[in-house]
Amino acid sequence: MTLKTVGPVLLVGAGKMGGAMLSGWLDRGLPGERIIVRDPAPGPEIAALIAKHGIRTAIGEPPAIVVLAVKPQIMDVVLAGIAADIPAGALVVSVAAGKTLAGIARHLTPGTPIVRTIPNTPAAIGRGITVCVAGPGVSARQRAEATALLEAGGEVAWIDDEGLMDAVTAVSGSGPAYVFLLAECLAAAGAEQGIPPDLAARLARVTVSGAGELLHRSDLDPATLRHNVTSPGGTTAAALDILMGEGGLGRLMREAVAAATRRGRELAG
Known part of the structure; x- marks a missing residue:
């Protein structure tokens, strides 16, 4: 049009x-x-x-x-x-x-x-x-x-x-930076486990962008998509035990969004 x-x-x-x-x-x-x-x-x-x-x-x-x-x-x-x-x-x-x-x-x-x-x-x-x-x-x-x-x-x-x-x-507005940081941290964590840095960066980039595209195209909500890739007692579940535990990603994201909201109000006067 x-x-x-x-x-x-x-x-x-x-x-x-x-x-x-x-x-x-x-x-x-x-x-x-x-x-x-x-x-x-x-x-x-x-x-x-x-x-x-x-x-x-x-x-x-x-x-x-x-x-x-x-x-x-x-x-x-x-x-x-x-x-x-x-x-x-x-x-x-x-x-x-x-x-x-x-x-x-x-x-x-x-x-x-x-x-x-x-x-x-x-x-x-x-x-x-x-x-x-x-x-x-x-x-x-x-x-x-x-x-x-x-x-x-x-x-x-x-x-x-x-x-x-x-x-x-x-x-x-600020959210894309959070996603880019996720890719940075994922690549760094992979390199710490012995993956060559260039490959770790590629794995993180393609994984984050691919997961985002899957979320974009799917009719399923994020929680369902997460459940679909998580086998009980498997490797993903072990990682999510950390990310979803006390002080994990949920708490950090709430604090981050609250901090950005406060700063926005300060800038607006």
């Missing part, structure tokens, strides 16, 4: 996340002439896309949608610089972690419709998930347009309570 919007889309920031979104939009058929990219130093790949697809870098026709894909640390400065270019009624979509609807709104014309989102890095390959919350004044059409743009990076979910966004960030 070809991606369409009611007007031009202004992408502010074309780093890793912004660049991934731009690539996804183009892959889904959004015409380059309907896109404006504002980035002071786009990388070579983004510069090539801009040239190839005739993407504008200066605002002519006012944008209907503004996607803010800059780091949260510079969001206030960026918004102060572009607020005058955002017309009344344009939808503003933020992908910056920790920046609240109110924190974004204070830079904009009162009543500007805003959607706050939390994507994650697998969006770069179209396998991410983005959680969204809409501010006051976001119409059903604007919500649908935001969904269509964000689906270029994978699945989209909506929540009504903005207070959950810090916990969402701790689970799905």
Whole structure:
């Protein structure tokens, strides 16, 4: 299905996340002439896309949608610089972690419709998930347009309570790092048992990615998949006795997600 919007889309920031979104939009058929990219130093790949697809870098026709894909640390400065270019009624979509609807709104014309989102890095390959919350004044059409743009990076979910966004960030936003750490630790543990490090790293990478793909494709829940690979009294059961014991992975993950949630609230002020 070809991606369409009611007007031009202004992408502010074309780093890793912004660049991934731009690539996804183009892959889904959004015409380059309907896109404006504002980035002071786009990388070579983004510069090539801009040239190839005739993407504008200066605002002519006012944008209907503004996607803010800059780091949260510079969001206030960026918004102060572009607020005058955002017309009344344009939808503003933020992908910056920790920046609240109110924190974004204070830079904009009162009543500007805003959607706050939390994507994650697998969006770069179209396998991410983005959680969204809409501010006051976001119409059903604007919500649908935001969904269509964000689906270029994978699945989209909506929540009504903005207070959950810090916990969402701790689970799905930061979650890929937890999985990468699992692969690191699994490879290191294999090497300690005598497996050559290169092979241990390969075993861990393919095992983690393959298990993730199986989970993605299966209709079974994670607990059932775990039971299916665990023979009573076998090697997997011996390992799980450690991982699921007191002080094991369950407790560590709860503490990790709680710590990330607290930090998100601190960053939001």
